[in-house]
Amino acid sequence: MAENKIPVGILGATGSVGQKFIALLTDHPWFEITEVAASERSAGKKYKDAVNWILSTPLPDKIANMVVKNCKPDLNCKIAFSGLDSGIAGEVETEFANAGYYVVSNSKNHRMDNNVPLLVPEINAEHLDIIKTQPYKGCIVTNPNCSTIGMVLALKPLADAFGLEAVNVVTLQALSGAGYPGVSSLDIIDNVVPFISGEEGKMESEPLKILGKFDGKEIKYTEVKISAQCNRVAAVDGHLECVQVKLKKKTTIAEIKKVWNEFAGEPQKLNLPLAPEKTLYYFEEDKYPQPRIHRNIDKGMAVAIGRLREDPLFDFKFVVLSHNTVRGAAGGAILCAELLKAKEYIK
């Protein structure tokens, strides 16, 4: 193993999020994949024989020949990235944290736990400190839902500068958000599905924690009313969201563009490896942002915004786009782990 790199394991390595973890961690300057773990059915096989690789970048040779392990806390690694199915993630992640692993999870199970940070490094890096209150020998850090992340990143500078009173959002979400095989082609070709199980609740609750304040003891949720409606559309990657906001202070379109443009957080200050140079990109063209064109900007870690205009019912409306499996899942989780390391939480 490369000197000085931190050994990391992937839990749920054969799933769609697991695969994205592998793709994004290949050639990572700080982390090196030393373990891939998955269900009993895959354990013992070579990774290439256990996985149905669905990404358009090739499966790295080194990983291809690794033997898949069980998701038991006897892996040779420090950080455990979890892309586990929510049916088992809760328990397995707790076991790993108890055993001393730094668990960085994309699963929903621990997100709303009192002592677990729901981390978006540009927004609430200071929430990380709550892991000191965790009972685990290691720790658990979570990443929000893929449809929450793009929206909260666009909202954070507004919340700071003008105060948020209400948020309305309607999503047009990509297929990869449902995993593999996920959505049947017969359900989505020439069609839209106006329902994603559990998604609206996550979008209405997670931002309250993410935008909340950590007072050294607990995270005080922010008070904003949020209404979400979630739709599945025939795009492969990239969640597009129509957002409306009511603000506490009066402001202008120019000022909003300014705070978006100037927005940066710890990942940029610390120059984290996977941090986008700029987190928010505003596009002036009426027809932008679009999933196929903008989902990959700045390594897929930035958020594209467009169509900011005044709204007859709220104050402003605009469109947000972010890559749901990069910024919204594996990439976002890796950025959390980079923050853990840069802030010296990892020993």
Next chain:
Amino acid sequence: MAENKIPVGILGATGSVGQKFIALLTDHPWFEITEVAASERSAGKKYKDAVNWILSTPLPDKIANMVVKNCKPDLNCKIAFSGLDSGIAGEVETEFANAGYYVVSNSKNHRMDNNVPLLVPEINAEHLDIIKTQPYKGCIVTNPNCSTIGMVLALKPLADAFGLEAVNVVTLQALSGAGYPGVSSLDIIDNVVPFISGEEGKMESEPLKILGKFDGKEIKYTEVKISAQCNRVAAVDGHLECVQVKLKKKTTIAEIKKVWNEFAGEPQKLNLPLAPEKTLYYFEEDKYPQPRIHRNIDKGMAVAIGRLREDPLFDFKFVVLSHNTVRGAAGGAILCAELLKAKEYIK
């Protein structure tokens, strides 16, 4: 020509709306197509040689061999259905009305004229009387924008029973709404376009007129605040809309379903040929309505509704679906003409 049938002409007969007029008027019990008219470029040709027929039902033989005429008011018909491009529709329709034709138009040009009804027969049949104030020898009747119709049909029973205060809508609109060739495949495969030129303005203004009161002299617009955001998605037909409403009176989900279920208007009372048996169909399944599954219910003339639930910001939210080229264009216009005839406006 079949005895007693009213001769009708199609203006813009080679365009996508014109084609749908032809398909829907074939075998119509009251109307018979006697003229097809289009631009100079097509005039003089056989229809089948002038048209790029894009519908999945075959071009009727009788129409195929008709000679395309110019859009001049010397056509052998009483009613002129207009699917003209808005670049020329305004002037041409005025010429036809002046010359004594009953113009029923799907184009936007005259929709907001003071003396022109913006007609949805289930909603505002009484507005038709305003054509008596028109200066024309004939008259002009218009059909709303394709994205407006589904929404206002769902809103009308709520307005009547509970009063409407505010409406928020985000659309996921089908490709056929942009005509042919319309949206490039490169813009929509694996993509969404969060912008449709002029569409949001129409959705925010047209309902105020449609839901307004005609006092015998003029149409008094209703006062409702509406905000619309319009997106294009990769569905062929069927506009899906996420709607939120704030109502004047308190009500319940059960009461709303009841008023939707009982909703009927003049088309149903008069048993108009193209009237749906029922205008509004509510689906209890979370995943419904969907464009591919529900756009054709009741001949494509009904509206499918689903997912009614309480809303944290407004009072209620729900999903509406209607066929944009049938109910939302040619079919809607034909229903207007049927009302004209049933109400004996046509001599």
Next chain:
Amino acid sequence: MAENKIPVGILGATGSVGQKFIALLTDHPWFEITEVAASERSAGKKYKDAVNWILSTPLPDKIANMVVKNCKPDLNCKIAFSGLDSGIAGEVETEFANAGYYVVSNSKNHRMDNNVPLLVPEINAEHLDIIKTQPYKGCIVTNPNCSTIGMVLALKPLADAFGLEAVNVVTLQALSGAGYPGVSSLDIIDNVVPFISGEEGKMESEPLKILGKFDGKEIKYTEVKISAQCNRVAAVDGHLECVQVKLKKKTTIAEIKKVWNEFAGEPQKLNLPLAPEKTLYYFEEDKYPQPRIHRNIDKGMAVAIGRLREDPLFDFKFVVLSHNTVRGAAGGAILCAELLKAKEYIK
């Protein structure tokens, strides 16, 4: 039950072929669905609670409330239409035939049995007589694979008029051919899959039997060399096939179009309810046939052909299109049952 109608049951009624059987048999003049049967998991439930209805026509009320039975030969019906999964179809169908049912199957299991007709009523109606050699109290009749049917219908008049020496075919097959959920959307949006398990073998072998001669005792396979390559594309319904043929006699494009145009068989002579008026439709436009435009011609029971031209390697090449779940599955099987009845095999 309607007087004189033959009671029929659907085996595998909740699957995608089963659903299509139900849709096509509703209001059938000769048959009436009296039983729906499926796996243990569904048995005992109301059909509407057991099925995930995926068709765009509504589930008929009468069927919705039927109780699903087990696939045991104690059903109250004469004909058993089978849309069973091939994992169990072989055995279950044999049981039903033994018990006296007329089994008409869309499954592959018995297709190549010596004493089972592989029936395409326009082509080999006389093969039906082989059921007299079956050891069953009832009988088994099979329908070819969905990709075979369109091709053999186009080939039959060529075989009769000019003799077939070799056939080359490359398919572009629709998603519904894989059942539901079938193909993952992530595998087909912005993509093509150049492989369909088992499909090429069926296309290379089934035509030899279908086009064979029944000498009163056995079916003598025809001798034609066939090569097939099968691809899955992002169309919902309608298999498109690029076919090349080498013929025994020299002929011309005009003669080929003539034999196609004149082609008719027993279903047309007997005026069977689901028979297309014309089985083969030739389109002169270069860009035709296309799945979305032509799959439904003549109730989805006809085959669309186009682009006939001379070929530098074979004699001729052309494009064939047929509806894979109507003509190529449930509709084709119903036509077989209609032939059974019209020919008085059913007592």
Next chain:
Amino acid sequence: MAENKIPVGILGATGSVGQKFIALLTDHPWFEITEVAASERSAGKKYKDAVNWILSTPLPDKIANMVVKNCKPDLNCKIAFSGLDSGIAGEVETEFANAGYYVVSNSKNHRMDNNVPLLVPEINAEHLDIIKTQPYKGCIVTNPNCSTIGMVLALKPLADAFGLEAVNVVTLQALSGAGYPGVSSLDIIDNVVPFISGEEGKMESEPLKILGKFDGKEIKYTEVKISAQCNRVAAVDGHLECVQVKLKKKTTIAEIKKVWNEFAGEPQKLNLPLAPEKTLYYFEEDKYPQPRIHRNIDKGMAVAIGRLREDPLFDFKFVVLSHNTVRGAAGGAILCAELLKAKEYIK
């Protein structure tokens, strides 16, 4: 301008191929874009104002602010890459060659000229010498049609090792091959179009020249019978082709894989900047290659092959995939220019 870089201009710079030239030439080690030229309508504008940028990689800032020139031979560059429409490419390219420019064209006009190489650098680098017989002060070099390139690259090692007797190909071609706006979304969602104007002729004729021998005076066409059938499918990029070959010598699957695997040409020997490390990649998985997964392998410059098997009518059949706008258009043309430079044809 960077020292030692060769100044290049893009003719037809605002079109879809022009855009791809720009994307691929940004940061090129040998070439630097100094001019962008297009039609009268665009000339005089800033490139960013003249172009409807459709690529998913951002428009480079440096190019965005260049002023678009007319396509007149007074451009400040040595090489002129042409992505011109065939309506004008022939004449304009001749003018540029006459004026001393090294024209490398992706347009069809000069491809079959006697003294113009139809260049695929791995295959027929020696054809380049024919430019010495051209009457121009500069020269014209052409790139084959996008659907030809993938196929001939797969055929070349077979032709060399075993001799080619006949080739049969059926294509499933991507949308970007038709340019922008190109194929209407209404023609391709839930559909296939079995016709691409002019394409089959190119695939049947171009390989004969490409695989031909240059004897120092002229290119002797190879003699192979080719039959092509071309279809458009709903994939954005990546042409997939089902190929069958009859060979002069008997061989085996293993031997064919070996010659593919060992295949390399001048671009690899000369280590040209845009050359793929390996030109042909064979995939053992039945379901591969697929457009979305394999079109970008080795910078989009390699060809993916799969499903090699024996064929009942020919000797072997297999599937080929290549990126139609990279290897099949702009990338292929740049590789030709790199060869021109490496072989010191450019002074």
